Amino acid sequence: MLKNWGAAVICAAALCTVTGTATAQPGSQVGLPGTVGADVRLKLERDGKLSVTEVVTVPEGRTAKRVVPLRIAVSDTRDRVFEVEGAAVNGKGAATTTADDLTIALEAGTSTVTYSVVGAVAQIGDSLELRWQPASGWDTALDSVKVSVITPDAPKSVNCLAGTPGTAKPCTTAELGDGRGVRATEIGLPAGERIDVAVGLQDGAAPPNARIEETSGLAAAFALTPLSAAVLGGLALLLLGGVLLLWYLRGRDSRALAGEVGPVNVLVSDPSGHMAFASPDGVLPGQVGTVVDEHVDVVDVTATIVDLAVRNYLWIEEVDGIDWRFVRRNPADTSLSGYERAVYAAILPDGVDVVLLSELRSRRIDLAKVRDELYADVVAKNWFVRRPDAERSLWWWVGIALTVLGVGVTVLLVLITGPALFGLVVAVAGIALALGARSMPARTKRGSVLLEHVRGLRGYLVSATPNDIPEADREMVFSRSLPYAVVLGETERWLGAFAGTRSGLYWFGEAEQAGDLRRFAQRFPAFLGAVDGVLAQAGHLRSLRG
The missing domain is CATH 2.60.40 (Immunoglobulin-like)
Structure with a gap:
């Protein structure tokens, strides 16, 4: 290795005399014969x-x-x-x-x-x-x-x-x-x-x-060398490949969410000629929320409780204007999905036929099984390939492990004055993977189609009026649609549309007077808020509404 590169020495006359030799031409002898x-x-x-x-x-x-x-x-x-x-x-x-x-x-x-x-x-x-x-x-x-x-x-x-x-x-x-x-x-x-x-x-x-x-030192360890540049290029290609893969997997969802979608036809005539409500692809209220945001939320369970009452498994009544009572009407049978039975058991376990909401608050019910059953349910329905929570958790921990590995490699390479950018690149990739874990769950083609139908279902909840439904069927259609309005955040609009009708409810009432729809429209939001609060205390679920 050459030293003294900073010196600039100008030739002295004694050292820079010219001997008068000629410049060699290609193909001619340079130096004495027999020498290089x-x-x-x-x-x-x-x-x-x-x-x-x-x-x-x-x-x-x-x-x-x-x-x-x-x-x-x-x-x-x-x-x-x-x-x-x-x-x-x-x-x-x-x-x-x-x-x-x-x-x-x-x-x-x-x-x-x-x-x-x-x-x-x-x-x-x-x-x-x-x-x-x-x-x-x-x-x-x-x-x-x-x-x-x-x-x-x-x-x-x-x-x-x-x-x-x-x-x-x-x-x-x-x-x-x-x-x-x-x-x-x-x-x-x-x-x-x-x-x-x-x-x-x-x-x-x-x-x-x-x-x-x-x-040597930090500057050398983090210098951009051909090796580190190649690693950075490889990472860029890897990240680009991951983005393209996610784009491909999420593309169905993007198309489902793009463009205008009108209300879907959820009002059908049953064999007796009455109008009835039928959800798209048979999706249940709790499943709707999980398919839409890929999480099991408190509102999904609240909507399921309302749906169980609408389907005559529970009776709900207000007590003294400050509490609500759940009464068992019919036992949980095979018509209920696994997560619905788990919700029913959490509210009314075996041997309990009546419970106050305030009692559930003090009991601190466990909803872990509800969450597990609901995630398993959306996989069984072929709306997801794997459980969304497991998919997020897997990529989160892979990202964390990669970040820790990258930090460790970076520290080691700094100590030995190696290409520390390599370790830093690995750490950045790990952080990106951990942050992107929430986007990893991808719906199947059937799940994406359902997502589009759910948008149409929301359109129905926004645009439907009592005049669209025969008076004889109005109570049933209103009630069967209500849990979906709860999970999709359209409760206020749905109640407002039907509050002016004179109709009772077969599944909800007060101890003194059951079935006044006007009174129900005023009190039902308070009921939902109280149930959300009790369920949020139980943990295991996100407490987001809408």
């Missing part, structure tokens, strides 16, 4: 690239190999990094490049090696400098090395050093030529030693393009 010699021509382009042509003569029966370092130390903690492009050999040999080295391997004969260098021009204080090693890393001694440099404008100075890396021994000769040229010569360069040429340039001769990288 090199004629190196450097041309700095206006864009800052350095074009290099090396004419090397290797005697018969021998080979020569050069390994050019592309990372050269400028201090204990910093490297100057060069890039080589378009390396090629005209003759017997080959040239290959990596991020750290240029390797030239030549057989006997005269070969011409060409390549371009990026990073040879540096701004050092107020001075602009071109720097390159026209000879270094040869595995054999060179009899002579001749160097010529052409710059866009007349050069201001030249400094040529020869010897082992780090030494400041001047070249045999070096001088500023006429016009835009620099010439230098080294006689007898041992194997492994280098020639280092620095040319002072006119201001604006070429844009500075030198790249300095930290080799």
Whole structure:
């Protein structure tokens, strides 16, 4: 590695005399017969690239190999990094490049090696400098090395050093030529030693393009290297793939939510000729909320309790204007789904036929089974492939594990001055995965179709009026629709539409007077709020309404 890159030494007359040697031509002998010699021509382009042509003569029966370092130390903690492009050999040999080295391997004969260098021009204080090693890393001694440099404008100075890396021994000769040229010569360069040429340039001769990288400390650990850039690119592709996958899985939902959807036809005629309410795809009120937002919420259970009353499993009555009573009407049978039986058992367990809402508050009922049964139910109905809560939990923990792993790897790589960006990228990916876990549950095609129908059901709840329903069927249709209005947040509108009708209710009343719909419209919201409060105390469910 070369040291003392910050020095700018102007040739003294005693050290920079010219011997008058001629420049070798391609195919001609460079150096004495039977020896290895090199004629190196450097041309700095206006864009800052350095074009290099090396004419090397290797005697018969021998080979020569050069390994050019592309990372050269400028201090204990910093490297100057060069890039080589378009390396090629005209003759017997080959040239290959990596991020750290240029390797030239030549057989006997005269070969011409060409390549371009990026990073040879540096701004050092107020001075602009071109720097390159026209000879270094040869595995054999060179009899002579001749160097010529052409710059866009007349050069201001030249400094040529020869010897082992780090030494400041001047070249045999070096001088500023006429016009835009620099010439230098080294006689007898041992194997492994280098020639280092620095040319002072006119201001604006070429844009500075030198790249300095930290080799230790935080700056080095987080430096953007080809490796870290490749990792970042891979992460970007991975994240893009994940976004595309989610877009594909969620695309059905997006189409279901896009555009105008009118009310669905939920009013049908039964065999007796009466009008009845029929939910889309047979979805129950509690299932509606879970399909829509992929969570089991308190409102889903509240709507299920109302639905159980509407279907004559419970009787609900107000007590003294401050409490509500639940009375068992019919036992939970096989017509109920698993989650409905769990709700029924939570309200009226075996052996209990009557309970006050205030008693449920003090009992602190457990709704964990309700949640589990409802999630299992939406999977059994083929609206989801897997339980939404399990899917969210899986990706959450995968994201957390990936974040912890990334943080650990980052700390380790910082300690050993490795590419810490790799660990940081892993941590960021883990955080993104954990945050995106809530979006992982995806509905099936059937679930997306149901989502569209639920929008239509909401349209029905918003637009339907008592005049749309025969008077004889009005109480039943109003009651069967009410739990869906509760879960979809349309309770106030539904009650307001029917409050003016004179009708009783077969499933809800007060101890003194059962079935006054006007009174019901006033008191029912208070009942819903009280039930929500009791269920929220039980835990396990989100306490969102609507």
